[in-house]
Amino acid sequence: MTFRWRLTLTYAALLGLLLMIAGALSYAAFRHTLYAGLDDALRVYAQKQAEMSLSADRKSPHKENPALDAINRQQPVRMTVYGAGGQEVDWGPSRVGFIPGAGTFQVGAERVFVLKTAGGWIQTSQSDAGVRAALGQILRLELLGVPLLLLLALLVGYLLADRALRPVDQVSDLAARIARSGQPGERVPVAPGSDELARLTRTINDMLGKLDALLTRERLFAHASAHELRTPISVIRATASLALERERSPEAYREALAQVRDVSEDMSALTHRLMELARATRPPGGHVVNLADVTLMATELHATDAQKKHMSLEVTLNDASTTGDLGALVLAAGNLIQNAIQYGPPGSAVHVSCGADDEVARLTVQDVGPGIPQEEMPRLTQPFQRGQGTQNLGGAGLGLALVQVIVEAHGGGLELANRAEGGLRAELVFPRRA
Numbered sequence: 001m002t003f004r005w006r007l008t009l010t011y012a013a014l015l016g017l018l019l020m021i022a023g024a025l026s027y028a029a030f031r032h033t034l035y036a037g038l039d040d041a042l043r044v045y046a047q048k049q050a051e052m053s054l055s056a057d058r059k060s061p062h063k064e065n066p067a068l069d070a071i072n073r074q075q076p077v078r079m080t081v082y083g084a085g086g087q088e089v090d091w092g093p094s095r096v097g098f099i100p101g102a103g104t105f106q107v108g109a110e111r112v113f114v115l116k117t118a119g120g121w122i123q124t125s126q127s128d129a130g131v132r133a134a135l136g137q138i139l140r141l142e143l144l145g146v147p148l149l150l151l152l153a154l155l156v157g158y159l160l161a162d163r164a165l166r167p168v169d170q171v172s173d174l175a176a177r178i179a180r181s182g183q184p185g186e187r188v189p190v191a192p193g194s195d196e197l198a199r200l201t202r203t204i205n206d207m208l209g210k211l212d213a214l215l216t217r218e219r220l221f222a223h224a225s226a227h228e229l230r231t232p233i234s235v236i237r238a239t240a241s242l243a244l245e246r247e248r249s250p251e252a253y254r255e256a257l258a259q260v261r262d263v264s265e266d267m268s269a270l271t272h273r274l275m276e277l278a279r280a281t282r283p284p285g286g287h288v289v290n291l292a293d294v295t296l297m298a299t300e301l302h303a304t305d306a307q308k309k310h311m312s313l314e315v316t317l318n319d320a321s322t323t324g325d326l327g328a329l330v331l332a333a334g335n336l337i338q339n340a341i342q343y344g345p346p347g348s349a350v351h352v353s354c355g356a357d358d359e360v361a362r363l364t365v366q367d368v369g370p371g372i373p374q375e376e377m378p379r380l381t382q383p384f385q386r387g388q389g390t391q392n393l394g395g396a397g398l399g400l401a402l403v404q405v406i407v408e409a410h411g412g413g414l415e416l417a418n419r420a421e422g423g424l425r426a427e428l429v430f431p432r433r434a
Contacts, residue, residue, distance in 0.1 A: 008157040015153045023142040034131045039104050042113035042124040045077055049122050082121040167197045171204050232263045291320035291354040291363045298333035305341050312349045320356035322430040324410040332406040333363055335399040336426045340367035361430045368423040377416045
């Protein structure tokens with residue numbers, strides 16, 4: 001059984017139960033009203049007879065009058081006046097006999113009211129056939145109407161369930177197509193409004209958009225990685241082939257091995273950076289991290305590189321707490337510092353600072369290097385992308401890409417801007433979660 005039918009049948013069962021309860025309560029209320037009206041009418045008759053009895057002296061015993069008795073039997077309300085001993089005093093004979101007690105009684109098909117007076121009893125009675133006929137009509141209408149309402153509820157409930165679950169079917173069909181093709185380029189039609197299903201379709205589309213971008217980046221990353229690794233592998237193979245073509249002197253072999261070693265070291269550094277980039281895509285830890293500690297650790301790691309170029313690292317520290325992985329954040333900050341050292345002129349200074357406000361925490365690295373053209377900034381945050389005029393410098397173009405991945409994994413952003421006085425300002429911005 002489909003979820004639509006389970007939902008519809010559950011809805012119909014609850015509605016049927018509510019209709020049965022409502023029908024039973026309305027039937028009981030209507031029955032009480034009809035019998036209360038009948039009892040009130042009998043009470044009024046008895047009270048009027050009691051008032052008449054007080055104004056009339058009825059000392060003579062009741063004498064039967066066949067003509068009056070016949071008329072009394074034809075009336076819907078039968079009234080009988082009894083003496084204190086239970087003998088009939090006035091009006092026609094009772095249809096139910098003498099009842100020595102005051103109140104309302106049900107005797108067979110007769111509704112009876114007995115009023116106690118000073119001189120005896122006054123009894124009024126009437127058949128409840130009309131009440132029972134009205135109640136029977138109501139019961140038949142309820143027994144006929146409840147099934148019809150349930151059938152209508154089943155139809156309407158199924159239509160509503162089908163309309164409500166249609167976005168879920170679309171999501172399921174889309175997921176099946178994506179699973180078959182492996183291409184998350186399609187999107188679910190967004191449900192109108194702002195209810196739960198509309199939020200579901202928007203969330204699914206956002207997820208598919210991010211998944212599509214991730215897969216696209218992974219494909220580009222794989223192609224670029226293969227391209228970057230193919231060059232050193234080709235150099236190693238060519239060097240080895242040339243060395244093995246003919247007999248060479250020990251010096252030539254040593255030169256070939258040294259070239260293979262240098263290229264292998266470059267490959268090792270490249271694979272290490274690729275591993276760092278792969279690990280950076282994992283969700284960060286939920287530990288409280290102070291960017292002041294991150295700044296100190298990153299500057300200490302690259303202090304030697306700065307000294308080699310006779311550059312200084314100027315550090316300004318302020319408390320800036322966020323949540324994340326300390327090692328990953330140190331790696332991201334270290335890449336920015338390393339880039340500033342690499343592209344900055346010898347003898348210059350690199351300014352590293354951190355701080356926070358009520359909403360975000362920031363870590364800033366500023367240099368006096370050549371900067372980055374504004375149109376080049378989006379491209380340079382992708383793997384293996386390098387700026388113009390940097391071909392003679394070391395590196396594989398993974399630094400900013402690695403920083404971008406780490407920052408995005410922490411829910412933050414990387415902001416790059418050229419300084420008016422020259423150089424580049426790179427800023428890591430994180431949510432102030434702690």
